[in-house]
Amino acid sequence: MKPTDTSNPEYFHQVVDCQFGCPAHTDVPAYIRMIAQGEFSDAYMENRKSNVFPGILGRVCDRPCEPACRRGRVEEKPVAICRLKRVAADHRDDITSRLPKAPATSNGKKVALIGAGCASLTVANDLAPLGYEVTIFEALDTTGGLMRTNIPQFRLPPKVLDEEIGYILDMGVDLKTNHPIESLKGLLTEGYDAVFVGTGAPRGKNLEIPGRYDSDRIHIGIDWLESVAFEHTKEIGKKVLIIGVGNTAMDCCRTSLRIGAEDVKVMARKPRGFFKASDWELEDAEEENVEILINHSPKEFVIEDGKLVGMKFELMEYKVDDNGRIDRGTVTGEKIIPCDDVVLAIGQDNAFPWIERDIGIEFDNWDCPVVDETTMMCAIDGVFFGGDSAFGPKNIIWAVEHGHQAAISMHRYCQGEDIADRLPRGMNLASQKMGMHEWSFSNDYDPASRRIMPHVDLKKRFKKLDIEVELGFTAEQAIQEVERCLNCDIQTVFSADLCIECDACIDICPVNCLTITANGDEDDLRSRLSAPAENHEQPLYVSADLPHTSRVMVKDEDLCVHCSLCAERCPTGAWDMQKSTLLVPYAQDELAEEQSTSAAST
Amino acid sequence: MSFIAKPNVSHPGMPKNSLGLSQRDYEGTVSTLCAGCGHDSVTAAIIQAVFELGIEPHMLAKMSGIGCSSKTPAYFVSQAHGFNSVHGRMPSVTTGANAANRDLTYIGVSGDGDSLSIGVGQFVHAIRRNLNMCYVIENNGVYGLTKGQFSASADIGSKPKKGQPNLQEPIDAVSTALSLGATYIARSFSGDKEQLVPLLKGALMHRGFALVDIVSPCVTFNDHEGSTKSYAHTRQFYHNVINMDYIPPREEIKAAYDDGEAMPIEMHDGSTIVLRKIDREYEPTSRAASFKYLRERFNAGEITTGLLYLDESRAEMHELMGNVDTPLTQLPLDELHPGKEELKKLQSRYR
Ligand SMILES: Cc1cc2nc3c(=O)[nH]c(=O)nc-3n(C[C@H](O)[C@H](O)[C@H](O)COP(=O)(O)OP(=O)(O)OC[C@H]3O[C@@H](n4cnc5c(N)ncnc54)[C@H](O)[C@@H]3O)c2cc1C
Ligand SMILES: Cc1ncc(C[n+]2csc(CCOP(=O)(O)OP(=O)(O)O)c2C)c(N)n1
Ligand code: SF4
Ligand code: SF4
Ligand code: SF4
Ligand SMILES: [Mg+2]
Numbered sequence: 001m002k003p004t005d006t007s008n009p010e011y012f013h014q015v016v017d018c019q020f021g022c023p024a025h026t027d028v029p030a031y032i033r034m035i036a037q038g039e040f041s042d043a044y045m046e047n048r049k050s051n052v053f054p055g056i057l058g059r060v061c062d063r064p065c066e067p068a069c070r071r072g073r074v075e076e077k078p079v080a081i082c083r084l085k086r087v088a089a090d091h092r093d094d095i096t097s098r099l100p101k102a103p104a105t106s107n108g109k110k111v112a113l114i115g116a117g118c119a120s121l122t123v124a125n126d127l128a129p130l131g132y133e134v135t136i137f138e139a140l141d142t143t144g145g146l147m148r149t150n151i152p153q154f155r156l157p158p159k160v161l162d163e164e165i166g167y168i169l170d171m172g173v174d175l176k177t178n179h180p181i182e183s184l185k186g187l188l189t190e191g192y193d194a195v196f197v198g199t200g201a202p203r204g205k206n207l208e209i210p211g212r213y214d215s216d217r218i219h220i221g222i223d224w225l226e227s228v229a230f231e232h233t234k235e236i237g238k239k240v241l242i243i244g245v246g247n248t249a250m251d252c253c254r255t256s257l258r259i260g261a262e263d264v265k266v267m268a269r270k271p272r273g274f275f276k277a278s279d280w281e282l283e284d285a286e287e288e289n290v291e292i293l294i295n296h297s298p299k300e301f302v303i304e305d306g307k308l309v310g311m312k313f314e315l316m317e318y319k320v321d322d323n324g325r326i327d328r329g330t331v332t333g334e335k336i337i338p339c340d341d342v343v344l345a346i347g348q349d350n351a352f353p354w355i356e357r358d359i360g361i362e363f364d365n366w367d368c369p370v371v372d373e374t375t376m377m378c379a380i381d382g383v384f385f386g387g388d389s390a391f392g393p394k395n396i397i398w399a400v401e402h403g404h405q406a407a408i409s410m411h412r413y414c415q416g417e418d419i420a421d422r423l424p425r426g427m428n429l430a431s432q433k434m435g436m437h438e439w440s441f442s443n444d445y446d447p448a449s450r451r452i453m454p455h456v457d458l459k460k461r462f463k464k465l466d467i468e469v470e471l472g473f474t475a476e477q478a479i480q481e482v483e484r485c486l487n488c489d490i491q492t493v494f495s496a497d498l499c500i501e502c503d504a505c506i507d508i509c510p511v512n513c514l515t516i517t518a519n520g521d522e523d524d525l526r527s528r529l530s531a532p533a534e535n536h537e538q539p540l541y542v543s544a545d546l547p548h549t550s551r552v553m554v555k556d557e558d559l560c561v562h563c564s565l566c567a568e569r570c571p572t573g574a575w576d577m578q579k580s581t582l583l584v585p586y587a588q589d590e591l592a593e594e595q596s597t598s599a600a601s602t
Numbered sequence: 603m604s605f606i607a608k609p610n611v612s613h614p615g616m617p618k619n620s621l622g623l624s625q626r627d628y629e630g631t632v633s634t635l636c637a638g639c640g641h642d643s644v645t646a647a648i649i650q651a652v653f654e655l656g657i658e659p660h661m662l663a664k665m666s667g668i669g670c671s672s673k674t675p676a677y678f679v680s681q682a683h684g685f686n687s688v689h690g691r692m693p694s695v696t697t698g699a700n701a702a703n704r705d706l707t708y709i710g711v712s713g714d715g716d717s718l719s720i721g722v723g724q725f726v727h728a729i730r731r732n733l734n735m736c737y738v739i740e741n742n743g744v745y746g747l748t749k750g751q752f753s754a755s756a757d758i759g760s761k762p763k764k765g766q767p768n769l770q771e772p773i774d775a776v777s778t779a780l781s782l783g784a785t786y787i788a789r790s791f792s793g794d795k796e797q798l799v800p801l802l803k804g805a806l807m808h809r810g811f812a813l814v815d816i817v818s819p820c821v822t823f824n825d826h827e828g829s830t831k832s833y834a835h836t837r838q839f840y841h842n843v844i845n846m847d848y849i850p851p852r853e854e855i856k857a858a859y860d861d862g863e864a865m866p867i868e869m870h871d872g873s874t875i876v877l878r879k880i881d882r883e884y885e886p887t888s889r890a891a892s893f894k895y896l897r898e899r900f901n902a903g904e905i906t907t908g909l910l911y912l913d914e915s916r917a918e919m920h921e922l923m924g925n926v927d928t929p930l931t932q933l934p935l936d937e938l939h940p941g942k943e944e945l946k947k948l949q950s951r952y953r
Contacts, residue, residue: 074611437605445609500833501793502638502821507646510609510626512616532615548837559613568604571638571821 003544009427012580016489021068023401026050029489036482043088055160058086062395077450087478100129102171107131109414112192117145119387120198122403126587128171139180149226153466184355194410201388203351211301215308221345235260237340242266246276249345253290266292310338348393376406407587426583443564446483496544498574505566511559620656628653630677640792640818651802663706667692671713671740690721693728703929708735714755715745718773729782734918736805742820743831750823761828775815786812787911803848809870810918843881844908849874
């Protein structure tokens with residue numbers, strides 16, 4: 001293999017598994033260390049920089065960082081990254097003075113954002129401080145999009161939403177609620193310099209089987225949750241069936257329990273392991289005694305005397321092949337399960353009835369607009385998409401990242417610059433050595449297991465719809481949990497020219513990451529390392545030829561616990577521990593870059 | 603010395619041995635030697651060898667004298683027996699221990715100072731007795747612990763960090779052992795575990811005195827230019843004459859060895875050592891021929907390594923003396939100590 005090019009920011013970026021897994025590249029280990037030092041406000045601001053809504057995301061983020069977290073490979077469970085985000089939010093001081101502010105005068109450019117969900121709000125957050133006149137058009141009478149209308153209050157209290165959305169709107173954003181955009185064509189004539197579409201994926205999937213329209217007790221999940229959130233719906237029958245087993249289904253079943261249901265069954269077509277819902281959402285629902293029935297495929301609604309009395313299912317059996325793929329299944333029987341209400345939670349579609357099809361936007365087979373994944377622009381210049389509206393339903397953190405990228409594009413577009421020619425990501429590296437065996441971070445491995453989130457008592461939590469179930473970590477839990485982080489951003493950096501091949505690093509490494517061996521191609525090298533290197537998603541760090549023997553030092557990054565012992569045992573300092581800081585450009589940085597180049601040229 | 607202990611985590615893909623233990627189970631406390639000391643690599647090689655052999659920790663005895671090298675038994679197999687004796691006196695303490703309990707596997711870890719300077723008298727007599735032990739010399743040409751004075755293994759002309767080059771003849775542990783009839787003699791380098799681990803395994807399983815003389819650089823006092831025991835010098839003049847593989851009892855000898863060059867030698871416990879000559883001239887079973895070869899290469903400035911001599915036929919100490927098979931520690935007291943009357947009878951036989 002060629003020597004690893006560590007000057008490419010993406011190399012060390014991918015070693016920080018959580019940050020690499022986070023769509024918005026949140027610098028997780030940095031904020032965890034801030035929490036460890038009691039600097040909660042700093043930790044909050046570090047989060048806000050990339051993910052904009054730390055209090056919200058600290059509760060309900062889809063947390064792709066956690067399955068990616070290295071700790072989950074070294075032992076069973078990843079660091080409770082999301083929970084720690086909430087710790088930062090819960091314990092921060094008043095940070096309003098540290099928030100970005102809009103300048104006194106506008107830069108003369110006007111942008112329109114459609115929808116007041118997290119995608120649009122992120123665009124506003126990034127563009128308002130640059131002097132843009134930002135207008136948000138929202139169909140409903142409130143902000144937040146699905147975060148407010150669909151994520152139940154027992155998971156995400158409105159106060160948290162109001163506070164973090166307020167930080168953005170308070171920068172002088174012009175919010176027009178009760179203002180649905182009914183024609184994009186029309187809006188495009190109103191003189192905006194750029195337009196952002198953040199209208200989400202608003203249509204819940206329907207289930208067209210016999211009986212569907214013969215009762216008014218069959219509800220579409222996302223509409224029903226919205227109507228509960230706005231208190232139009234205040235009750236539901238005693239026996240409820242939820243169809244589907246994704247995250248929406250989990251919210252529907254738990255909401256049912258809070259407005260009158262006593263027996264809630266979630267009906268899954270496939271077996272466990274093929275559910276769409278996140279493990280933690282399943283756990284939380286099952287803790288509330290929701291029953292999940294597997295291998296039940298809906299066949300028809302059973303209506304008697306014009307009244308919904310149950311639902312008929314086909315009982316399924318599946319085969320799973322060696323690669324874990326499941327077949328289409330065979331029907332082994334039928335069963336009727338009695339119920340009073342059915343909630344359909346089988347997915348969402350995009351819908352743009354208000355976008356004329358003749359104005360130049362291309363739509364794909366799923367009725368999704370064709371949007372560039374880097375610039376977020378569609379076929380009409382100056383019209384950008386982000387969040388669920390761009391590529392179908394995802395989650396909040398993706399919507400935020402889309403917002404950041406769209407903001408960069410909108411800024412460049414408004415300034416008449418090429419939107420594809422964006423600032424690249426950069427990387428800073430700084431040694432963390434403080435003395436012979438002293439490092440600026442806590443390098444000792446703490447064997448503590450993952451802390452468990454305390455919940456409101458089962459007896460109390462159903463009394464009202466808005467009792468937040470998760471209580472947040474206690475101080476003791478937070479202190480323990482932060483020590484579980486392996487500081488993956490403190491990189492092992494190797495200088496081949498200093499190595500005398502004494503093997504000290506290889507001998508001390510607790511997880512056998514290191515090998516000195518003859519070079520070869522990747523598969524060959526992987527077969528000759530100190531420990532099996534079977535995780536191909538994790539890179540090998542290969543040195544230049546070593547001075548004494550022309551062999552190479554190879555590090556399998558997979559399980560490194562960043563304990564620094566290799567660097568401590570190295571007599572020549574060939575290994576060093578250096579903190580990598582990923583420099584992620586935002587719209588603000590594009591502006592700063594322009595200002596510095598124009599200053600240099602005058 | 604590191605402030606933190608080696609984290610108690612391990613790579614989930616690492617193998618277990620015949621006892622179900624992992625290599626980490628054979629570790630000791632974290633080394634307090636200088637970072638980069640060759641001795642730490644030897645420790646790692648010993649851990650690997652003992653792990654792979656599946657030796658039960660409580661059946662191993664770690665013996666040592668004084669020196670940085672002699673400290674290292676603390677850094678492997680924490681659950682084994684250990685005796686850290688007086689400078690240069692490890693051989694006699696091991697002789698006593700072995701006399702009392704012949705069932706244990708003995709590994710002595712010594713230095714060139716410990717064995718060839720102050721302890722040379724003890725060293726040679728342990729060889730003469732063919733004491734059943736694995737005798738490791740971590741050879742760095744200096745007294746590391748006392749800050750780098752030349753030891754008796756320093757080569758003529760080798761330069762110290764400060765002061766005059768060495769002018770006296772070195773004592774070569776390998777030729778000394780050869781001349782005294784040691785039955786397993788190997789030389790290796792701390793920086794070559796591929797060679798070292800099988801050599802240690804063979805030495806641990808050999809019945810009789812097994813010497814493993816290991817060039818193990820002292821990074822702090824003897825790793826500079828002009829030193830003949832530095833990493834760089836050793837790599838440059840390293841000359842591997844014979845490879846060996848240790849094959850445990852009942853394991854099939856792979857076809858790859860049927861190439862005529864391979865010499866399988868069966869050991870007492872049914873395991874096999876397969877020697878593969880790299881230099882055809884070399885004869886690892888002839889004392890006279892090996893001696894000649896080693897001397898010539900030594901004069902040419904080369905460091906000859908590999909399993910240099912092997913003799914599986916000679917009796918070890920207990921056999922020579924006709925001792926009981928049961929370890930003395932396990933004999934009932936009345937057999938071990940038959941009483942005054944028996945002693946009188948015995949003495950009268952010699953009157
Ligand atoms: C039940 C449920 C639970 C979920 N739970 C989670 C979770 O725990 N964690 C997570 O990360 N994600 C979750 N999601 C997904 C997440 O809510 C969405 O991915 C995210 O809200 C998308 O944000 P957005 O800004 O793209 O759109 P939205 O949040 O959908 O906001 C779109 C906004 O645009 C407005 N709008 C639409 N059309 C127009 C128009 N023509 N004119 C003006 N305004 C318009 C809408 O009223 C709405 O306010 C959940 C989704 C559902 C349905
Ligand atoms: C009887 C006695 N004499 C002298 C010493 C001082 N001393 C301690 S270690 C040592 C030399 C050790 O050299 P070596 O065995 O080569 O070990 P190294 O430190 O090089 O590994 C000496 C002379 C001592 N401890 N005891
Ligand atoms: S251990 Fe810490 S830095 Fe490493 S992936 Fe997990 S949270 Fe991120
Ligand atoms: S920091 Fe060094 S010693 Fe520690 S796990 Fe990583 S490679 Fe191994
Ligand atoms: S002084 Fe030399 S022999 Fe002793 S620990 Fe340091 S490097 Fe090793
Ligand atoms: Mg020495």
